[in-house]
Amino acid sequence: MSLPLHERIRREIEADILAGTLPPGARLPTELELMARHGCARMTVSKALSALATAGLVDRRKRAGSFVARPKVHSMVLDIPDLAVEVERRGQRYRYELLHRTVRAADPASPVEAALAGTGELLRIEGVHHADDRPLAVEDRLISLAAVPEIRAVDFGLISPGAWLLGHVPWTEAELRVAAVAAEGEAAARLDRPAGTACLAVERRTWRGADGITWVRQLLSGSDFDLVASFGPTRAG
Amino acid sequence: MSLPLHERIRREIEADILAGTLPPGARLPTELELMARHGCARMTVSKALSALATAGLVDRRKRAGSFVARPKVHSMVLDIPDLAVEVERRGQRYRYELLHRTVRAADPASPVEAALAGTGELLRIEGVHHADDRPLAVEDRLISLAAVPEIRAVDFGLISPGAWLLGHVPWTEAELRVAAVAAEGEAAARLDRPAGTACLAVERRTWRGADGITWVRQLLSGSDFDLVASFGPTRAG
DNA sequence: CAGTGGTCTAGACCACTGA
DNA sequence: CAGTGGTCTAGACCACTGA
Numbered sequence: 001m002s003l004p005l006h007e008r009i010r011r012e013i014e015a016d017i018l019a020g021t022l023p024p025g026a027r028l029p030t031e032l033e034l035m036a037r038h039g040c041a042r043m044t045v046s047k048a049l050s051a052l053a054t055a056g057l058v059d060r061r062k063r064a065g066s067f068v069a070r071p072k073v074h075s076m077v078l079d080i081p082d083l084a085v086e087v088e089r090r091g092q093r094y095r096y097e098l099l100h101r102t103v104r105a106a107d108p109a110s111p112v113e114a115a116l117a118g119t120g121e122l123l124r125i126e127g128v129h130h131a132d133d134r135p136l137a138v139e140d141r142l143i144s145l146a147a148v149p150e151i152r153a154v155d156f157g158l159i160s161p162g163a164w165l166l167g168h169v170p171w172t173e174a175e176l177r178v179a180a181v182a183a184e185g186e187a188a189a190r191l192d193r194p195a196g197t198a199c200l201a202v203e204r205r206t207w208r209g210a211d212g213i214t215w216v217r218q219l220l221s222g223s224d225f226d227l228v229a230s231f232g233p234t235r236a237g
Numbered sequence: 238m239s240l241p242l243h244e245r246i247r248r249e250i251e252a253d254i255l256a257g258t259l260p261p262g263a264r265l266p267t268e269l270e271l272m273a274r275h276g277c278a279r280m281t282v283s284k285a286l287s288a289l290a291t292a293g294l295v296d297r298r299k300r301a302g303s304f305v306a307r308p309k310v311h312s313m314v315l316d317i318p319d320l321a322v323e324v325e326r327r328g329q330r331y332r333y334e335l336l337h338r339t340v341r342a343a344d345p346a347s348p349v350e351a352a353l354a355g356t357g358e359l360l361r362i363e364g365v366h367h368a369d370d371r372p373l374a375v376e377d378r379l380i381s382l383a384a385v386p387e388i389r390a391v392d393f394g395l396i397s398p399g400a401w402l403l404g405h406v407p408w409t410e411a412e413l414r415v416a417a418v419a420a421e422g423e424a425a426a427r428l429d430r431p432a433g434t435a436c437l438a439v440e441r442r443t444w445r446g447a448d449g450i451t452w453v454r455q456l457l458s459g460s461d462f463d464l465v466a467s468f469g470p471t472r473a474g
Numbered sequence: 475c476a477g478t479g480g481t482c483t484a485g486a487c488c489a490c491t492g493a
Numbered sequence: 494c495a496g497t498g499g500t501c502t503a504g505a506c507c508a509c510t511g512a
């Protein structure tokens with residue numbers, strides 16, 4: 001244990017948040033309680049909590065206390081639109097059409113599935129995003145049921161899997177892969193576009209700590225869509 | 238002045254870095270000097286410097302001092318490949334072909350140009366990126382000469398504008414826009430692809446503080462390319 | 475080996491805000 | 494109005510490392 005004390009305290013709390021022991025909205029111990037627990041000065045616990053606040057994992061409010069932040073850890077860094085929000089911002093009506101929904105074990109021969117869920121169970125969801133009943137994107141998604149067990153009960157006739165996950169599961173790491181492809185066959189038909197139409201293929205993986213949450217591949221119809229990302233240094237304070 | 242003292246100190250140093258008064262590699266005042274200058278305790282200046290280090294603007298080394306970081310502010314957040322690096326990683330030979338190079342005043346009627354350079358001068362550079370003499374991407378770039386005057390003297394037969402900027406100019410904010418388009422006409426011909434080929438159109442703007450540095454639009458040939466971005470929370474310490 | 479940053483203490487006063 | 498976090502002080506000891 002050559003790690004500084006403030007860093008050990010920070011990691012202990014972070015681990016509880018990522019494990020879900022401290023769920024979004026939960027109140028953390030006060031600085032006074034953490035001082036007593038670790039037998040240290042207030043500046044030391046303050047440094048640990050401030051680092052968590054800077055990283056976006058914790059909200060600190062005077063008189064009220066420190067709380068686990070609601071899932072929006074990523075919002076300062078990445079602004080890939082939730083399709084529903086984006087469609088409604090254009091004044092169109094959004095609808096998610098569920099095509100298939102299956103639960104099965106992860107295939108150990110598939111690198112994607114093994115990395116996501118090991119040998120655990122997967123929820124696979126296929127669907128189409130519509131704007132004013134015009135198809136905008138086809139989506140193929142895998143979700144690790146070990147990481148998100150409560151998703152079994154969700155009705156995806158009412159909300160898309162992406163929107164549900166965004167509101168319920170905090171993520172800490174993500175990888176995004178974007179390419180241009182020509183829509184072919186079934187995908188082109190589902191998008192109601194001629195074969196050969198230039199589409200954006202977006203592949204995204206999301207983790208909470210070391211645990212995979214979801215893998216998703218979307219094919220976005222033609223040049224209907226821009227993906228926009230903004231980047232800047234993290235501001236302290 | 239209701240800002241905390243540590244935050245005022247942080248901003249003062251950040252402003253000097255962004256203005257270029259403190260160029261990359263320059264040594265900052267020591268904590269002792271900053272204490273004397275601001276008449277405060279060491280913890281206060283330490284907080285300001287630590288925040289700058291966490292944001293990636295400053296490197297701190299024991300015994301040596303604190304230094305303005307070399308331009309790599311963004312590397313933790315965004316990994317959009319420098320095309321030259323990416324091509325060489327595949328074991329191919331990279332070449333940048335300069336097509337046009339002109340200097341002119343920014344057009345106030347163009348929102349892009351006005352936002353980049355106000356009424357100042359622009360360097361416009363058009364070129365093609367090649368891998369093993371096969372065209373990979375066409376690029377159209379604008380650079381604000383007020384922000385980067387030393388670029389007038391650079392020979393882009395030897396290095397691409399993007400690689401030069403990456404090595405010489407630190408940026409703090411960036412916006413990236415990605416869409417799928419079908420290559421047509423001149424662009425398709427320069428990429429040596431049939432019209433209608435699905436391509437990635439990448440548009441990117443970069444700032445240093447409030448000053449625009451560059452705007453660039455690249456058309457990446459077919460599915461030769463993935464763009465990959467990784468995201469995670471900033472770690473303190 | 476001396477100067478620098480890294481960490482930590484044991485206090486203090488204050489600003490804010492929800493019970 | 495009392496509890497919480499925000500800031501700041503004036504020290505201390507230590508680890509590291511380049512002159």
